[in-house]
Amino acid sequence: xxxxxxxxxxxxxxxxxxxxxxxxxxxxxxxxxxxxxxxxxxxxxxxxxxxxxxxxxxxxxxxxxxxxxxxxxxxxxxxxxxxxxxxxxxxxxxxxxxxxxxxxxxxxxxxxxxxxxxxxxxxxxxxxxxxxxxxxxxxxxxxxxxxxxxxxxxxxxxxxxxxxxxxxxxxxxxxxxxxxxxxxxxxxxxxxxxxxxxxxxxxxxxxxxxxxxxxxxxxxxxxxxxxxxxxxxxxxxxxxxxxxxxxxxxxxxxxxxxxxxxxx
Amino acid sequence: xxxxxxxxxxxxxxxxxxxxxxxxxxxxxxxxxxxxxxxxxxxxxxxxxxxxxxxxxxxxxxxxxxxxxxxxxxxxxxxxxxxxxxxxxxxxxxxxxxxxxxxxxxxxxxxxxxxxxxxxxxxxxxxxxxxxxxxxxxxxxxxxxxxxxxxxxxxxxxxxxxxxxxxxxxxxxxxxxxxxxxxxxxxxxxxxxxxxxxxxxxxxxxxxxxxxxxxxxxxxxxxxxxxxxxxxxxxxxxxxxxxxxxxxxxxxxxxxxx
Amino acid sequence: xxxxxxxxxxxxxxxxxxxxxxxxxxxxxxxxxxxxxxxxxxxxxxxxxxxxxxxxxxxxxxxxxxxxxxxxxxxxxxxxxxxxxxxxxxxxxxxxxxxxxxxxxxxxxxxxxxxxxxxxxxxxxxxxxxxxxxxxxxxxxxxxxxxxxxxxxxxxxxxxxxxxxxxxxxxxxxxxxxxxxxxxxxxxxxxxxxxxxxxxxxxxxxxxxxxxxxxxxxxxxxxxxxxxxxxxxxxxxxxxxxxxxxxxxxxxxxxxxxxxxxxxxxxxxxxxxxxxxxxxxxxxxxxxxxxxxxxxxxxxxxxxxx
Numbered sequence: 001x002x003x004x005x006x007x008x009x010x011x012x013x014x015x016x017x018x019x020x021x022x023x024x025x026x027x028x029x030x031x032x033x034x035x036x037x038x039x040x041x042x043x044x045x046x047x048x049x050x051x052x053x054x055x056x057x058x059x060x061x062x063x064x065x066x067x068x069x070x071x072x073x074x075x076x077x078x079x080x081x082x083x084x085x086x087x088x089x090x091x092x093x094x095x096x097x098x099x100x101x102x103x104x105x106x107x108x109x110x111x112x113x114x115x116x117x118x119x120x121x122x123x124x125x126x127x128x129x130x131x132x133x134x135x136x137x138x139x140x141x142x143x144x145x146x147x148x149x150x151x152x153x154x155x156x157x158x159x160x161x162x163x164x165x166x167x168x169x170x171x172x173x174x175x176x177x178x179x180x181x182x183x184x185x186x187x188x189x190x191x192x193x194x195x196x197x198x199x200x201x202x203x204x205x206x207x208x209x210x211x212x213x214x215x216x217x218x219x220x221x222x223x224x225x226x227x228x229x230x231x232x233x234x235x236x237x238x239x240x241x242x243x244x245x246x247x248x249x250x251x252x253x254x255x256x257x258x259x260x261x262x263x264x
Numbered sequence: 265x266x267x268x269x270x271x272x273x274x275x276x277x278x279x280x281x282x283x284x285x286x287x288x289x290x291x292x293x294x295x296x297x298x299x300x301x302x303x304x305x306x307x308x309x310x311x312x313x314x315x316x317x318x319x320x321x322x323x324x325x326x327x328x329x330x331x332x333x334x335x336x337x338x339x340x341x342x343x344x345x346x347x348x349x350x351x352x353x354x355x356x357x358x359x360x361x362x363x364x365x366x367x368x369x370x371x372x373x374x375x376x377x378x379x380x381x382x383x384x385x386x387x388x389x390x391x392x393x394x395x396x397x398x399x400x401x402x403x404x405x406x407x408x409x410x411x412x413x414x415x416x417x418x419x420x421x422x423x424x425x426x427x428x429x430x431x432x433x434x435x436x437x438x439x440x441x442x443x444x445x446x447x448x449x450x451x452x453x454x455x456x457x458x459x460x461x462x463x464x465x466x467x468x469x470x471x472x473x474x475x476x477x478x479x480x481x482x483x484x485x486x487x488x489x490x491x492x493x494x495x496x497x498x499x500x501x502x503x504x505x506x507x508x509x510x511x512x513x514x515x516x517x518x519x520x521x522x
Numbered sequence: 523x524x525x526x527x528x529x530x531x532x533x534x535x536x537x538x539x540x541x542x543x544x545x546x547x548x549x550x551x552x553x554x555x556x557x558x559x560x561x562x563x564x565x566x567x568x569x570x571x572x573x574x575x576x577x578x579x580x581x582x583x584x585x586x587x588x589x590x591x592x593x594x595x596x597x598x599x600x601x602x603x604x605x606x607x608x609x610x611x612x613x614x615x616x617x618x619x620x621x622x623x624x625x626x627x628x629x630x631x632x633x634x635x636x637x638x639x640x641x642x643x644x645x646x647x648x649x650x651x652x653x654x655x656x657x658x659x660x661x662x663x664x665x666x667x668x669x670x671x672x673x674x675x676x677x678x679x680x681x682x683x684x685x686x687x688x689x690x691x692x693x694x695x696x697x698x699x700x701x702x703x704x705x706x707x708x709x710x711x712x713x714x715x716x717x718x719x720x721x722x723x724x725x726x727x728x729x730x731x732x733x734x735x736x737x738x739x740x741x742x743x744x745x746x747x748x749x750x751x752x753x754x755x756x757x758x759x760x761x762x763x764x765x766x767x768x769x770x771x772x773x774x775x776x777x778x779x780x781x782x783x784x785x786x787x788x789x790x791x792x793x794x795x796x797x798x799x800x801x802x803x804x805x806x807x808x809x810x811x812x813x814x815x816x817x818x819x820x821x822x823x824x825x826x827x828x
Contacts, residue, residue: 007646010643011643011644014639014640014643015640018632018636018640022631022632026430029429029430029431032434033431033433033434036434036435036437036438037434037437039438040434040437040438040441043441043442043444043445044441044444044445046445047444047445047450047451050451050455050456050457050460051307051451051455053457054455055307055310055311056310057310058303058306058307058310059306059310097625098625099592100587100592100620100622100625101622101625101626101627103591103592103611104590104591104592104615104618104620105615105644105645106612106613106615106616106644106645106646107612107644108612109611112644119433121433121434172284173284174282174284174285175284177282177284177285177288177289178284178285178287178288178291179288180288181288181289181291181292182288182291182292184292185291185292185295185296188292188295188296188299189295189299192299192302192303193303193306195306196299196302196303196305196306197302201302209295252594253594255592255593255594256536256593257583257584257587257592257593
């Protein structure tokens with residue numbers, strides 16, 4: 001088991017090394033893209049800063065909370081885009097039958113699919129993420145490690161959610177944009193002050209579109225650690241992770257390897 | 265119908281048949297309206313400005329109809345340039361650029377109309393009647409549709425930059441962000457500080473998005489005239505850029521074969 | 523010798539959405555069941571080279587995909603090297619190699635050798651044995667000059683050679699080839715066939731090859747399984763097939779006046795050479811083509827004799 005895991009890590013490093021090598025074929029292009037991405041993110045931050053400058057607070061959230069959210073969100077998305085973005089291509093692989101190539105290898109097909117695409121520009125998200133953490137005013141060793149941990153959990157949630165959306169392709173063809181849109185909706189949900197969702201909306205916020213595990217719980221935990229919230233966060237993320245794996249396994253049984261025709 | 269009209273119509277029908285795409289788009293629109301309604305309600309409650317959400321959500325709906333209906337023509341053009349597909353069309357009796365533009369408009373129109381219909385119902389239910397008079401609707405709708413066509417044109421310039429750039433992904437994203445911020449496509453520019461509005465005024469985004477969409481809650485003949493004139497000015501400028509770039513591109517294809 | 527592949531009563535049904543438009547089909551699409559593979563049973567011995575032949579849509583690829591653990595069957599069983607493929611995907615992967623003619627397992631933009639290196643990692647090959655293995659295959663398949671080129675710049679024939687090398691890197695005992703010669707020109711087909719056979723003989727690899735080209739099986743394989751509409755209709759040696767069904771040659775000659783004459787020769791009664799000699803003597807021949815009977819013809823024959 002341990003040896004297996006070590007081998008997988010080695011393979012992971014090998015793939016990342018060749019990703020970076022490919023990106024650095026054109027060094028200036030790569031760096032410009034990273035900087036542009038950072039500016040992109042910061043312009044979004046600016047927009048929210050304006051709102052909070054104007055209105056002071058939104059249901060108890062201030063710009064400081066928003067900054068923590070940006071830290072978690074950007075770091076989680078960077079991790080997703082750099083190391084697991086391939087999962088977004090799963091619908092394409094299913095529709096054109098290229099999933100075959102991943103299925104005939106001795107490695108986890110999910111692992112190979114996930115690492116099959118990486119966008120170098122998203123290193124800019126890490127820059128934004130850590131910058132926002134230091135601007136939030138909640139800086140300490142404890143909160144730093146909590147932020148890193150929460151970002152990772154948020155990444156797992158993002159990934160699981162995207163995987164479930166990608167598995168739609170096992171059912172309906174041409175579902176690439178549908179999945180993309182729902183994923184985008186989820187990210188938009190997660191990028192708002194979590195306090196604006198109350199009552200039934202909050203239930204929705206933690207179940208069907210589980211954005212609360214990216215915004216609400218991480219922010220409250222980093223600000224002021226408490227065990228119940230932490231356990232809810234871990235529980236929620238693990239639940240989604242397991243559900244997404246079950247979905248994938250179920251989908252493979254229904255995979256038809258490019259033999260689906262008749263619809264366009 | 266001429267050939268570009270036919271192209272428009274074919275891609276209109278094709279876009280119409282892609283149900284999964286359309287439902288995904290409507291779902292996203294629904295979520296956006298829903299989220300920002302929550303946000304503006306919360307803000308309105310705290311700052312005692314009742315009805316704030318009604319005005320801003322109707323504004324948001326028209327803004328999203330313009331932004332989200334963009335069929336990513338920048339990616340299409342870029343791929344055509346990079347893969348050399350363009351070279352195969354150069355000897356056909358059709359302008360490659362207008363072909364792609366007509367297709368993109370067909371695509372855009374489907375999204376624009378569907379989002380308009382669906383979004384209006386949601387916005388009506390969530391926030392109440394629109395802030396404009398009924399007779400103003402055709403004018404506002406036409407102006408916004410015009411802006412949507414201009415939006416597609418704007419993205420063609422991004423795609424044509426493939427002539428110099430190895431990747432346009434981040435450039436496209438940057439333009440989108442500028443539209444969101446400088447064009448006030450999420451929050452109307454009026455909430456931004458004055459110095460920021462002064463900067464925005466110098467960009468095409470100001471009139472394409474903000475001034476055009478603002479007609480939704482601030483309609484007057486003077487505003488309409490100002491918007492129209494400014495839009496025309498920018499369209500001429502952008503078209504010049506497109507024509508010059510495209511000529512350069514054709515020349516290169518003629519010499520290097522794509 | 524033992525059976526390395528055992529298949530019994532293997533069946534695969536697909537649910538296919540009926541093409542239609544309109545709002546109704548959006549909410550409640552109609553489906554129909556299509557049986558792609560219908561209760562197929564056969565066995566293959568270790569080291570055997572078997573062709574899986576049939577017209578388009580006969581179920582060849584579907585069968586291969588079930589045996590290589592890509593698809594789950596609807597019913598029936600199969601054992602490949604002692605394992606049930608769809609339950610032992612990762613374990614079986616070390617024993618089998620797959621080449622799909624219409625798909626690429628090489629990374630499109632990477633140089634071929636980078637793809638090979640990644641394959642080596644994926645199959646947990648150690649550095650030194652991997653290099654030794656690669657250089658052997660590179661020599662065998664004559665692809666030294668291609669190694670530094672990205673996949674996208676290769677011709678189809680060159681790419682196919684690289685694809686086969688990629689799937690042989692981990693020295694599989696069984697090699698599945700799905701339409702390896704599809705889209706290739708005559709010379710490239712010839713080269714690929716020779717290489718596949720040479721490799722299989724050298725390393726005692728069990729081959730299962732699908733094709734709709736009867737030449738592929740004649741040049742490479744010893745045994746042939748023919749399926750049509752999902753059903754197995756022939757399972758015997760190539761020579762048996764040749765004796766009973768492949769005993770015709772279609773000869774078409776063009777005479778000096780541009781007239782075309784088509785004759786069918788039964789090779790059991792008259793060797794092909796003799797038939798040609800007679801034609802050349804009789805007419806002033808300017809051009810000549812000799813063809814095997816097409817797949818559809820053979821299948822029709824098999825049915826008619828049952």
